Amino acid sequence: MESPDSREASTQAAPRRRGRPPSPVLSRGKITTAALAVVARVGYEGLTMAALAHELRTAPSALYNHVKSKDEVLNWVQDDVCETIDTSGFGAGPWDLALTRWAYSYREAFAPHPPLIPIIAVFPVAGAPHTLAMYERVAAGLRDGGWPEDMVVDVIVAVESFVLGSAMDVSAPEGIFDVGDRPELAPTFAAAVSARPARGAASADTAFGLGLSALVAGLRGTLAAVRATRG
Template sequence: MPTDQPRRGRGRPRQPILSGQAITDAALKIAADRGHHQLTVASLARELGVSASALYNHVRSKDELMLWVQDRLNEEIDASVFDRLPWHEALIAWARSYRNCFARNTAMIPIMAVLPIADAPRTLDMYERVIRGLTDAGIDPQDALEIIVAVEAYAFGAAYDATAP
């Protein structure tokens, strides 16, 4: 079937055809359209129109890809509210933002709920802002952590509920 675009030759292109953003966008699209179980390196490569080996030139593993997705999603959650609102108002606004983000991305909840955050800089930043906002308000750090865990459980469940038929 002829196309208007010339076919790219073998070898590495002069200009990268993939970016972290494009890879993450495609991963989220697969999860949304087909479910997180269908998100594999092979399916992602097909979605992007490249070979799996070409994809591995950009992302080392599926684990690293999930960290990119985690960072992308958690970047959408507004933790800046802790910089400008009293802690109890900020907590409500943050919880609402968290729920709204995952209501748009419910397919990713089973993965995001159990994914470690150690190598996800935007995610770490979000949690640090929340912890700082709570501890600056005089809440014990261990209690602040338990509050975060409870809010996340609420947000994930509320996201499922918001998108239920």
């Protein structure tokens, strides 16, 4: 017969049942982080719901309880990255300074994720509220800065095209401009490459700053010409 002492010891040794976790095991943040990891490792084509579930160490059926499709995952990824982009300059100062600040922040946000750039560059923004909010602030800032409404999107696209290309340049390999063992085919270019400081973050930053300054200066001139023409 079991003694009271042994029953008490058995009760104390028994593990306590865990209560319901305060939040689901899967969350938007965890799914987005896992999606970024998959894309970085195997590219966009490798981002499937099965691969994402494997990355999260869960069953695809469990994943579908939290996200409807791969497109929704990409919307989340786009939104999370774009939410970090600084648009605070718009409405607080001249449009060209705000645009420059936005461009630097935009590049900084996407530079760590080069595999995402070709995807996000052509992905619809309808399901990404933070992305839409970003565009709204930029559009309002350009309009208030004097840009005609019919040119606002063109300005945004022009800057974005340069920024996203520059974000990819950050991760370009060291020898991308190496002419190899045939310098006689491009002697001027080879000399220019040799004269340029070693590639790296500083070199990429210099090229970006030069290009952005030229782009913004060109936009200022364009706006002045448009104002003179349209009155």
